[in-house]
Amino acid sequence: MSNEDILNPKQMPHEPEKATLEGKNKFLGFWFFLGGETVLFASLFGTFLALKDSTAGGPGTEELFGLELVFVMTMLLLTSSLTSVYAMYHMKNNNFSKMMVWLGVTVALGFSFLGFELYEFYHYIHEYEFTFRSSALGSAFYTLVGFHGGHVLFGLLWIVTLMARNAKRGLNLYNAPKFYVASLYWHFIDVVWVFIFTVVYLMGKVG
């Protein structure tokens, strides 16, 4: 496929994200990266599970966590996962403007998730004096949940950058794999959150 074809928005094959060699490589390389991310988060989950009762006299998980806030955060992130599916649906139909709208909704939901998370950390620090340094539980909790929050922030900056950079370009075979890979990353963030709300918050509440 010539370079001219790749940059021509009218040439959209069945799976635009994998139509070029570069796209295929991005796709495979990105899944390799996600396999590594799984292990990274597993080590943080393992640390949290091992240290979850080491409160050093401070508040424990049952006392700290409130399910309402976590439920709202879960719904926000889960919905943002669906909206990025919608974005990719419009990408496959070669509808650039609708893809951008759904990516915008995804970004908005992602930022509101982050806002809730910051409020949560603020609440723990000021109401309970539960900090990164107050106990082994604190270190494990903030490392795990903060690492996930950092991933959310990185994903948001990534999608916003892609949207800004390609706003006037439209969709073509050069940037379709970029959007696709960013949406995979966004779904992976939600996969990790499913285990965070289950293992950290729900299991922490059960005791």
Place this chain on the structure above:
Amino acid sequence: MTKDTNSTPHNEFEKAEHKEEMKHQVISFVMMIIFTIAAFAVVATDAIGKYFAIPIILLLAVVQVIFQLYYFMHMKNKGHETPALMIYGGLAVAFMTILTFTTIIWW
């Protein structure tokens, strides 16, 4: 690839195919919401004891993640053999890591 095969307007067959896939994804989204609400309900209502509640919410999380991986991340589609290898390879090491941290290592 010849130039005239995939020109706009996009062919109707593909659009219908994408629409069908989108329908499956919306269904999996609804399922995921139901699983999430069920998991929160199990813990919030305290309906079942601790030793049943934990395996149940873990199972709900695993099922939800399967939906996420196979539908939202398209792993059910063709050409996802390498992604499956990567993610299952990662999960195998992840499982060993968690097992090690929670059983063998003394903190």
